[in-house]
Amino acid sequence: MTIIRLTRVGRRNQPFFRVVVTEKSRSTKSKVLEIVGSFNPRDRTKSLVLKKERILYWISKGSQVSDTVHNLLISGGVLTGSKRRVTPKTLKKKKGTVVAAPTKSEKQA
Numbered sequence: 001m002t003i004i005r006l007t008r009v010g011r012r013n014q015p016f017f018r019v020v021v022t023e024k025s026r027s028t029k030s031k032v033l034e035i036v037g038s039f040n041p042r043d044r045t046k047s048l049v050l051k052k053e054r055i056l057y058w059i060s061k062g063s064q065v066s067d068t069v070h071n072l073l074i075s076g077g078v079l080t081g082s083k084r085r086v087t088p089k090t091l092k093k094k095k096g097t098v099v100a101a102p103t104k105s106e107k108q109a
Helices: 052-059 067-076 104-108
Strands: 002-008 017-023 032-041 048-050
Touching: 002 052, 002 067, 032 052, 048 067
Parallel strands: none
Antiparallel strands: 002 017, 017 032, 032 048
């Protein structure tokens, strides 16, 4: 199964990302099937270069799209729809359900 995701290629403190098509089980640093775009978050205009035809081709072949790339594709005009939530929701802690850490005497027993 393939996925369209970002891989970082910039230097330290200068992030630059490529939008790549790769196998889902592989590392982000491993060999890619195709480079379909680039993204520079440090640029004031948030420069985004995408190969629209190739991205639509890979999506038609069944490639999944990561959440961040999905949002970039909507910003770039490749896809339509609503953006996905990238940051996870924080769960509210219930009062009175705090579990105390075991003491030394409990650990020894």
